[in-house]
Amino acid sequence: MDRERNNIELDILITGGTLITMSEDMVIIEDPAVGIKDGKILFVEKREGQISEYRAKEILDASESIVMPGLINTHTHSPMVCFRGLADDLPLMEWLNDHIFPAELKYVNEDMVYNGSLLAIAEMILSGTTTFCDTYFYESSVAQAAVDSGMRAVPARGFMDSPTPGNPDPFRHTEIAGQFIERWADATPLISPALICHTPLTCSAETLRNIKNIARNSKLPFIIHLSETKDEVKIIEERYGLTPVSYLHSLGVLDDLTIAVHCVCLNGKDIDILADHGVKVSHNPESNMKLASGVAPIPKLLEKGVTVGLGTDGCASNNDLDMFMEMDTAAGIHKVAALDPTVMDAKTVLKMATSGGAKVLGLEDRIGSIEAGKCADIIILDMKKPHLTPLYNCYSQIVYSAEGHDVSTAIIDGKIVMKERHLLCMDIFDIMERVRKTADVISDSR
Amino acid sequence: MDRERNNIELDILITGGTLITMSEDMVIIEDPAVGIKDGKILFVEKREGQISEYRAKEILDASESIVMPGLINTHTHSPMVCFRGLADDLPLMEWLNDHIFPAELKYVNEDMVYNGSLLAIAEMILSGTTTFCDTYFYESSVAQAAVDSGMRAVPARGFMDSPTPGNPDPFRHTEIAGQFIERWADATPLISPALICHTPLTCSAETLRNIKNIARNSKLPFIIHLSETKDEVKIIEERYGLTPVSYLHSLGVLDDLTIAVHCVCLNGKDIDILADHGVKVSHNPESNMKLASGVAPIPKLLEKGVTVGLGTDGCASNNDLDMFMEMDTAAGIHKVAALDPTVMDAKTVLKMATSGGAKVLGLEDRIGSIEAGKCADIIILDMKKPHLTPLYNCYSQIVYSAEGHDVSTAIIDGKIVMKERHLLCMDIFDIMERVRKTADVISDSR
Numbered sequence: 022m023d024r025e026r027n028n029i030e031l032d033i034l035i036t037g038g039t040l041i042t043m044s045e046d047m048v049i050i051e052d053p054a055v056g057i058k059d060g061k062i063l064f065v066e067k068r069e070g071q072i073s074e075y076r077a078k079e080i081l082d083a084s085e086s087i088v089m090p091g092l093i094n095t096h097t098h099s100p101m102v103c104f105r106g107l108a109d110d111l112p113l114m115e116w117l118n119d120h121i122f123p124a125e126l127k128y129v130n131e132d133m134v135y136n137g138s139l140l141a142i143a144e145m146i147l148s149g150t151t152t153f154c155d156t157y158f159y160e161s162s163v164a165q166a167a168v169d170s171g172m173r174a175v176p177a178r179g180f181m182d183s184p185t186p187g188n189p190d191p192f193r194h195t196e197i198a199g200q201f202i203e204r205w206a207d208a209t210p211l212i213s214p215a216l217i218c219h220t221p222l223t224c225s226a227e228t229l230r231n232i233k234n235i236a237r238n239s240k241l242p243f244i245i246h247l248s249e250t251k252d253e254v255k256i257i258e259e260r261y262g263l264t265p266v267s268y269l270h271s272l273g274v275l276d277d278l279t280i281a282v283h284c285v286c287l288n289g290k291d292i293d294i295l296a297d298h299g300v301k302v303s304h305n306p307e308s309n310m311k312l313a314s315g316v317a318p319i320p321k322l323l324e325k326g327v328t329v330g331l332g333t334d335g336c337a338s339n340n341d342l343d344m345f346m347e348m349d350t351a352a353g354i355h356k357v358a359a360l361d362p363t364v365m366d367a368k369t370v371l372k373m374a375t376s377g378g379a380k381v382l383g384l385e386d387r388i389g390s391i392e393a394g395k396c397a398d399i400i401i402l403d404m405k406k407p408h409l410t411p412l413y414n415c416y417s418q419i420v421y422s423a424e425g426h427d428v429s430t431a432i433i434d435g436k437i438v439m440k441e442r443h444l445l446c447m448d449i450f451d452i453m454e455r456v457r458k459t460a461d462v463i464s465d466s467r
Numbered sequence: 468m469d470r471e472r473n474n475i476e477l478d479i480l481i482t483g484g485t486l487i488t489m490s491e492d493m494v495i496i497e498d499p500a501v502g503i504k505d506g507k508i509l510f511v512e513k514r515e516g517q518i519s520e521y522r523a524k525e526i527l528d529a530s531e532s533i534v535m536p537g538l539i540n541t542h543t544h545s546p547m548v549c550f551r552g553l554a555d556d557l558p559l560m561e562w563l564n565d566h567i568f569p570a571e572l573k574y575v576n577e578d579m580v581y582n583g584s585l586l587a588i589a590e591m592i593l594s595g596t597t598t599f600c601d602t603y604f605y606e607s608s609v610a611q612a613a614v615d616s617g618m619r620a621v622p623a624r625g626f627m628d629s630p631t632p633g634n635p636d637p638f639r640h641t642e643i644a645g646q647f648i649e650r651w652a653d654a655t656p657l658i659s660p661a662l663i664c665h666t667p668l669t670c671s672a673e674t675l676r677n678i679k680n681i682a683r684n685s686k687l688p689f690i691i692h693l694s695e696t697k698d699e700v701k702i703i704e705e706r707y708g709l710t711p712v713s714y715l716h717s718l719g720v721l722d723d724l725t726i727a728v729h730c731v732c733l734n735g736k737d738i739d740i741l742a743d744h745g746v747k748v749s750h751n752p753e754s755n756m757k758l759a760s761g762v763a764p765i766p767k768l769l770e771k772g773v774t775v776g777l778g779t780d781g782c783a784s785n786n787d788l789d790m791f792m793e794m795d796t797a798a799g800i801h802k803v804a805a806l807d808p809t810v811m812d813a814k815t816v817l818k819m820a821t822s823g824g825a826k827v828l829g830l831e832d833r834i835g836s837i838e839a840g841k842c843a844d845i846i847i848l849d850m851k852k853p854h855l856t857p858l859y860n861c862y863s864q865i866v867y868s869a870e871g872h873d874v875s876t877a878i879i880d881g882k883i884v885m886k887e888r889h890l891l892c893m894d895i896f897d898i899m900e901r902v903r904k905t906a907d908v909i910s911d912s913r
Contacts, residue, residue: 105859251806310800362759366555367556407586407898411548411552411902414555421786453856457856459857
């Protein structure tokens with residue numbers, strides 16, 4: 022221990038257990054000491070000497086626990102928790118056109134988005150997610166919910182060429198994008214705004230180029246749902262004679278600040294284009310399974326050097342926001358799709374959910390691993406449980422055996438937002454009650 | 468309420484919340500009253516009048532909860548929890564030959580099996596399973612662990628034509644099977660013994676016919692791992708010129724007291740044979756994914772009227788025993804394999820995990836649904852949680868959103884084995900410590 026540093030009073034000291042850093046060299050430290058001050062990780066070391074030699078306002082004992090980076094959900098529509106279980110097991114178009122779209126048109130408003138986001142944030146924190154990338158209507162209300170609960174977020178203002186809730190006039194894109202960026206770009210370290218074009222189907226070439234340009238000029242991520250279904254690919258090919266990826270490439274919107282979500286239906290050339298242009302991919306296996314879209318060729322993308330993060334997608338197509346379950350599913354689906362158990366190992370999956378996710382969102386300098394200088398986004402997993410006993414391999418245990426509820430404590434930006442399973446950042450019973458009331462109205466009208 | 472019955476003092480009354488009976492007609496009762504006496508369900512009704520009008524030694528308030536049948540795990544190797552995470556992400560043969568088999572030969576003994584089973588039972592109860600079908604070495608120690616913890620079990624004594632731990636002489640099959648049946652057939656209502664031949668690869672035709680005959684004469688389930696991998700099918704076809712299913716059919720061992728586990732690699736004729744002979748199928752999707760075996764054609768089997776139950780398989784190939792996660796995975800994998808979101812809906816999955824599982828094990832008269840006269844194997848799910856809010860559809864919520872830890876209370880054979888997440892049936896910290904010690908020895912020797 023650096024005796025000099027001993028004079029600094031830490032905000033939080035985490036000590037004990039096993040530290041999974043998820044640094045580039047995948048350092049694991051037994052009985053570590055992690056010092057946190059002013060939102061940042063001040064030091065990460067093997068603890069030497071007594072705990073009493075450290076000065077800290079709060080000491081978290083992580084004995085018999087795993088300390089690891091908070092998980093990063095690279096794609097969700099958080100307010101859709103309000104539609105969790107509203108309609109399932111239906112053909113995609115029936116699900117969308119007869120259930121989800123009508124419910125959205127009728128019930129989505131700023132209050133619903135704000136309350137739904139808070140509920141989603143609660144669920145995410147309780148299952149170990151400390152950053153989420155989101156897009157929905159009234160996205161500023163999502164961002165506000167993140168700010169109010171101390172959650173880190175990449176809220177993406179959405180664009181499409183038809184009226185949407187909160188956006189009756191689809192031809193004010195430039196103005197709206199500008200306002201969103203102005204409001205959130207420097208508002209708080211917790212919020213990193215982004216822009217999203219819904220899909221190549223629902224946005225014109227002009228819209229795609231325009232929004233990408235605005236994002237590019239502000240150095241913000243440009244996001245798009247891309248090649249999610251065979252139908253999408255078919256329609257785009259009919260319209261433009263190109264695959265969705267080739268089409269976007271032809272418009273010049275693919276670069277290393279572009280996040281392509283889903284990427285289920287890719288051919289070899291698509292994969293090369295994404296790799297060559299440094300496009301990041303958000304992989305949402307549970308949603309792709311539940312909506313029967315297909316299995317994204319993630320092992321091939323990784324082989325070509327594409328950066329991939331994990332996402333849950335919205336609750337209506339999952340139906341939860343638990344990244345631990347998403348990790349387990351990601352490992353399993355690629356093994357069985359390739360009939361090869363070596364194709365997606367636990368370490369690779371955990372990287373996608375942490376350091377990979379950070380790179381996807383362009384936040385790798387700040388989050389995704391536990392290293393000195395980074396933001397203190399850290400979770401502690403309680404391993405004293407039957408389903409986590411015995412422990413041979415931390416990576417296996419995290420990906421294949423742990424579940425969201427094993428997260429005992431969560432820290433975001435150096436603040437404890439959940440401690441021993443108690444959310445400290447909101448009145449969750451009040452939020453649940455508010456969302457239940459919205460759901461009652463939806464139920465009664467059906 | 469039947470006023471006559473009012474004079475009976477119940478052991479347990481469950482009241483409040485929503486009752487999912489899983490009866491043939493899928494009755495759901497809001498604010499039910501379930502009376503339990505002497506291990507049996509005495510009545511199931513909509514509560515009328517005050518709770519004080521019932522007489523019960525213990526009243527369980529299920530307000531804001533779902534009351535449902537305990538889940539039935541139709542296939543596991545419970546002591547393999549001791550190898551959880553020991554080796555993962557490896558080619559099947561390397562995993563088996565270099566890791567699992569050597570570890571089993573070296574470390575499996577009666578104590579390991581007993582302690583491992585208790586740990587597995589703890590994990591199962593904590594995640595809502597109230598009956599498990601098991602096979603491993605020293606199976607009587609598994610059965611004893613079930614008896615000692617009040618768990619319902621179908622322990623299957625295993626046979627193969629080579630020496631195994633606890634069974635150095637593989638040619639005393641008849642004698643050993645007889646002893647196992649004698650010991651367990653009438654020992655306790657919690658235990659229903661069965662016999663299992665390991666695979667068509669590891670058992671001769673003589674062994675298969677012999678064990679099936681013994682099981683048939685005693686009216687016990689005969690179990691076999693069947694058509695799990697392409698390699699198995701290939702080898703059996705080379706040996707006998709028949710698929711594994713056709714081969715077993717030719718031996719006359721397939722009937723409605725046969726449980727075929729896995730059934731991943733089936734052709735159309737195989738499916739017809741299984742259907743025509745009333746063979747039951749145990750579906751283990753997470754294991755089939757993790758070992759990259761393939762996707763069992765469950766929708767086709769169900770279409771042909773085959774009874775299917777769910778199973779987790781052993782912990783070394785899963786790596787947990789959580790049937791809620793197994794349900795979610797089962798729904799997802801078939802949707803994406805068929806590219807059809809309607810092919811495996813939540814109700815169908817929940818049936819596989821409850822009433823279907825009971826039929827697979829031949830226990831449908833006793834368990835699998837909440838109906839008067841059946842054994843009281845019941846779980847209560849606490850729905851007052853962010854990830855279970857709001858609630859539109861109970862079946863969707865159970866299959867797609869609930870997780871094992873949402874089970875607050877579990878009752879087996881009319882006894883409360885877990886209450887408010889506290890296991891009442893064993894000293895779990897002692898068990899975890901014992902298994903950790905075994906794991907330390909295994910780790911140190913590697």
